[in-house]
Amino acid sequence: MRGTQTINSKGHLTIGGVDTVELAKQFGTPLYVYDTALIKERARQFKSAFSKHSGLKWQVAYASKAFSTIAMIQLARELDLSLDVVSGGELYTALKAGFPPERIHFHGNNKTQDELELALQAGIGTIIVDNFYELQLLNDLCRDRNQRINILLRITPGVEAHTHEFIMTGHDDTKFGFNLDNGAAEKAVRLAMEASHLDLKGLHCHIGSQIFETEGFVRAIQLIYEYIERWSETGFQLEILNVGGGFGIKYVESDHPLFIEQYVDKIVAAVTGESERLGMAVPEIWVEPGRMMVGEAGTTLYTVGAFKDIPGIRKYVAVDGGMTDNIRPALYQAKYEAILANRAGEQADEEVAVAGKCCETGDILIKEARLPSCSSGDILAVFCTGAYGYAMANHYNRLPKPAVVCRLCRTRRSDACCPP
Ligand SMILES: *Cc1c(COP(=O)(O)O)cnc(C)c1O
Numbered sequence: 075m076r077g078t079q080t081i082n083s084k085g086h087l088t089i090g091g092v093d094t095v096e097l098a099k100q101f102g103t104p105l106y107v108y109d110t111a112l113i114k115e116r117a118r119q120f121k122s123a124f125s126k127h128s129g130l131k132w133q134v135a136y137a138s139k140a141f142s143t144i145a146m147i148q149l150a151r152e153l154d155l156s157l158d159v160v161s162g163g164e165l166y167t168a169l170k171a172g173f174p175p176e177r178i179h180f181h182g183n184n185k186t187q188d189e190l191e192l193a194l195q196a197g198i199g200t201i202i203v204d205n206f207y208e209l210q211l212l213n214d215l216c217r218d219r220n221q222r223i224n225i226l227l228r229i230t231p232g233v234e235a236h237t238h239e240f241i242m243t244g245h246d247d248t249k250f251g252f253n254l255d256n257g258a259a260e261k262a263v264r265l266a267m268e269a270s271h272l273d274l275k276g277l278h279c280h281i282g283s284q285i286f287e288t289e290g291f292v293r294a295i296q297l298i299y300e301y302i303e304r305w306s307e308t309g310f311q312l313e314i315l316n317v318g319g320g321f322g323i324k325y326v327e328s329d330h331p332l333f334i335e336q337y338v339d340k341i342v343a344a345v346t347g348e349s350e351r352l353g354m355a356v357p358e359i360w361v362e363p364g365r366m367m368v369g370e371a372g373t374t375l376y377t378v379g380a381f382k383d384i385p386g387i388r389k390y391v392a393v394d395g396g397m398t399d400n401i402r403p404a405l406y407q408a409k410y411e412a413i414l415a416n417r418a419g420e421q422a423d424e425e426v427a428v429a430g431k432c433c434e435t436g437d438i439l440i441k442e443a444r445l446p447s448c449s450s451g452d453i454l455a456v457f458c459t460g461a462y463g464y465a466m467a468n469h470y471n472r473l474p475k476p477a478v479v480c481r482l483c484r485t486r487r488s489d490a491c492c493p494p
Pocket residue numbers: 137139140158181280282283284318319320321362363364365366461
């Protein structure tokens with residue numbers, strides 16, 4: 075159980091005090107249910123972790139690709155977060171939600187001319203420039219529009235972090251960013267400083283996802299500072315250092331993420347320590363949590379339908395969704411846990427595979443789920459689906475996308491909606 079989840083007297087799973095079995099009845103399944111109180115709590119934890127470092131400047135930018143809807147972005151606005159977008163569509167959603175453009179940061183390794191023009195027209199705060207093509211294109215567009223824009227350069231520091239370990243990749247083989255080790259980053263810094271219409275404010279890196287340690291962040295920060303030291307004669311000033319997202323969450327019992335404060339403390343210590351070492355002013359620190367902000371707040375409800383029992387091998391329990399509403403298990407073997415929402419208090423007594431309804435053998439949501447022996451019509455609740463579930467939902471087999479429900483939609487939407 076996470077956030078506001080509990081079991082009521084009928085033995086039903088509740089979220090935010092709302093009976094999920096009733097939600098399934100009212101809105102149908104599959105259904106994404108969001109616990110907005112938990113999203114608010116995560117935002118509060120990030121903000122308090124930073125604000126205890128007095129004198130430090132910082133921004134927490136919600137990486138909206140994890141879950142981008144107007145209601146979610148309005149919530150991010152109410153929580154005083156900044157916002158990352160990675161496409162014209164996400165930017166459009168942010169603007170529609172009334173998000174202040176100056177707190178929007180635009181990422182992506184192949185932003186199109188149309189997307190950059192939309193961003194310039196909207197007056198967004200910062201563009202994170204990924205490559206030489208974009209550097210040139212953006213400067214040209216700004217010149218044509220007689221406009222300046224703040225940029226960060228996306229740096230690939232040669233550190234890749236995954237869950238419990240980080241790897242020094244040496245030669246980085248990724249489509250993103252300017253590599254540090256082959257001179258691309260230095261060249262980009264020089265070009266950006268010379269560019270007539272770009273204001274280079276600093277650097278960005280994003281080293282991985284679902285990270286359960288802090289050494290990868292620290293190592294990436296140290297590497298970036300090593301190079302900044304070497305570039306001293308360029309006159310480059312680091313005003314902003316954006317260390318990206320990737321903070322890990324507890325999908326399953328065996329996941330042991332750190333507390334938000336532990337990540338933030340280590341990042342702040344590394345940045346302040348390195349700045350002192352070089353006798354530089356401490357830059358503004360930005361982080362970009364996506365999954366950590368919304369992942370655990372989302373639960374997907376399904377209705378159990380068909381079964382297939384292969385004696386001695388496996389029992390399949392099929393639900394009315396699958397890789398269309400959650401592609402992560404099929405895409406990268408992501409693990410989830412589930413319970414029966416209508417029998418939430420019951421002991422799990424069998425191990426089954428939870429299968430989706432798509433025409434793909436790989437459409438298995440949970441390979442080994444521990445559940446009470448279930449029947450058709452039971453409501454299955456899969457936890458921790460708030461990030462990259464709805465965001466990656468697709469219409470394979472012409473299935474519709476499920477609805478999303480959350481508490482904040484119950485009041486009439488206004489500026490006063492969902493105070494932190
Ligand atoms: C995806 C992404 C994030 C968010 O990653 P999470 O693992 O969801 O925290 C942040 N920054 C950038 C640049 C990203 O591409």
